[in-house]
Amino acid sequence: MAKKKNFTVGSNDVSAEEAEREFGISLQELKTLMNIRGRESLRELNETYDGFSGLGYKLKTNLITGLSDDKTDLAIRIAAFGRNEIPQKPSKTFLHFCFNHFKNRTLVIVFILGIISLALSFYRPSRETFQTGIRPTKEKFEWIEGTIIIAAVLIIILVTALNDWIRERQFRDLQSRTELNTTFNVIRDSTVRQIPIKCIVVGDICEIKYGDLLPVDGVVIQSNNLKVDESSLTGESDLIKKHESSDPFLLSGTRIMEGSGKMLVLAVGEHTQTGESFKLFNVVELENNHYRKQNIICKVYFTF
Template identity: 65%
Template sequence: MAKKKKSTAVYYHVSADEAGREFGISLLQLKTLMETRGQEGIRELNETYGGIDGLGQRLKTNLITGLSNDETDLAIRITAFGRNEIPRKSPKTFLRLVFDALKDRTLVILIILGIISLTSSIYHPSKKTYETKIKQKRINVEWIEGAIIIVAVLIVVLVIAFNNWLRERQFYDSQSKIELDQKFNVIRDNIIQQIPIKDIVVGDICQIKSGDLLPVDGIVVQSNELKVDESSLTGETDLIRKHESRDPFLLTGTQIMEGSGSMLVLAVGEHSQTGMIFKLLGTTTEESSGKNMNFENKNQIHLCHELHNHDGTELQEFISDNTNQVNNENNLDHFKVLEHSILQAKLRKLACQIKYAGIAIAILTIFVLLVRSLIEIFAQGHEWSYKYWSGVLRYVITFIIIYVFVVPKCLLLIVTQSLEYAVKKIMKDNIILRHLDACETMGYVTSICCDKTGVLTTNRMTVVQVYVGEKHWKNVANSVKTEKMTIPVNTKEIIVEGISVNTSYSSKLLLPSEKEILSKHIGNKTECGLLDFVSVLDGNYDEIRTYYPEDRFIHIYPFNSIRKNMSTIIRRSNSTIRMYTKGASEIVLKKCKTILNQNGDIVPFSSVDYDRRIIV
């Protein structure tokens, strides 16, 4: 053990070039291969690298058992090919946030006026007036007004900067936690393991199934009717069929829509195709005019513009539709408009009206003060002096202060915080709201009509009824009912073998933890419910799957909305070929000509029996 730890420490400090020499293919070659793809990529894969098997040998990967959990080997691969994470931009420093807060136009105006007021209160012209001679012994307190303005603005700036700094730290912490929670199935030491996505390395063998969003680039090693949605990268909505010999390349960010299989990881993190796109876009954003662009998991670009209608009260967001982006590059109709809620629109209109009223009041105030000052100067025969210039300056400051305090900038923020508080209280009742304005919408509701659709569940499926041996067993989830259920031995063997084989091998049950009672479902929840039923029948799906590995299957017909069933064809130990099918009962029964009776014997199954079984 000591030697192993020593070698691990040594490899952690080797350079990327030295670590790359441990393998028969470089990082640049893998990136070039993934960029080529298509028929040219397949030709290069076969001619240059000796196909998938040759690529596995160059990466020192067993295509069946996967990598080992040796820390030294994993550390070398991370050093040579990178870690599966895209480097994030470092968070803004506190000083940068202070500078950003000072960009507010109103605060800048207040600071300038505060400095002018402070300067004018301290500075006096050399020529003394009669009043200053009389009041020269009084303490000068005129500077307090300007100082208070500057201090107040600085406090506001520091509070805003600290709040933003705290939120950024919370965002990065929560993002790191989410990344740790995201896991993927890989094969290591011939065991299927769930590991964090960032721990996947080049050379890993990943198990993929319908619904998976690929976190790495790779190549198909084994596939069963595999179809992938690549619209997030190409814009094409048609599903792409993937196979070892035809278009085997899989890209990060694409989604498995049908089938299952396994893939060999060739590129991770910033070296994957999506990683390079993110890196390029990040560089472009920094070099441009400084506009920040946020990209979701499927690379949807959200362009938010603040637009004002004739009343200056509407704020709208424009979101590009990726599905039409290719065909509508020069058409602005593919932008979807998301309007604000009714309350937000009304509040914006109210805020705009208050702003105009505030400006009118401020203008009227300064007009009255200036008129009074002019009357005092010219009507009473006073000379224009420094005293009156400082008075005009105070009038301008008064105008700005009235404008700042009258404009309700925080009105919408207060409403948003109120809705957020309402959402938190609703969450305590185990109710989740997707949209914040749902609280506002529910305030207009007087009657609620609902049915059983959409009821919140524990995301756990269980077999509750079984028709087997010409008997209909109900409430089989109850252990007492299960013990009374009698099934012929040969029928039970067929059921156990059929469920074990004719389900995705990525679906499995894990032993419950100390705080849990029920087993943990991994993969498709319906298939996990069937695997639970295998355990009820005292079967062991792991043993059957070990005896019938996926690479020995003759063929798999995956489930889809048209076929409404899934079938798996295997060759049994006695050289017979058997096809197991599961799916909608009316679809499966239509294909049946015989059925097993209560003794496990094969008996004919007619259309009359079909109608009677469907009614039951």
């Protein structure tokens, strides 16, 4: 008889490969299933995974009583299928904000004029063209004008950058508190509980109702006149009817507009449709930044 592996509670102590072997379906297979649409997706679900009951069996989920609160089981699920949070872009540093504000053309021009003014204050012509006794007095204060201009530009940049940096930190703190306070109805041990959305794992059974904004991807296992607004992802303005026998797949970021039901969670965090959209957006943004830098380098090269 094979010896059962002992997993520690911390998800970091379990590799994704070891955790996936505990289930009858992999993360990649779930992604492929969620990417199929229409009748074909329902056919794939029934033929390959033996319907909802077969999918629940592979995920070791009881479709009626839900998961248990066993911390080891939850940790294995997190290691195998990920945590329900989308990684945020690294926060911008104070120097980053300073550099961005220094790109302002007006400030750059004024700053350059200040440097020119300061440099000219130390310039001494070879021939004396001014009256003696007057020039030495002026020479002592000529550098002040350029210094004041440069200092004023730097103060504007520093103060504006500091305000933006503080505002971004406050926004991230508010976002973190909002995520912690946002809860969702999940069935655990036959009991409906409200848990933070970041604690939802693959295999959970969620209760859904009118007004809910879905935080995960999954399939409907029970529905009562369920209609969903998918315009945020697909652009389709009409409400989409969801039912176990026709179109059971639910996507994160969509909103329940009518009815109620239960769903089996199949994807969380960065593996959901919303997470994939965020990753695609970040890739496009990085490519745009790369091309922008190349254009700047080319302009500088051809200028000189």
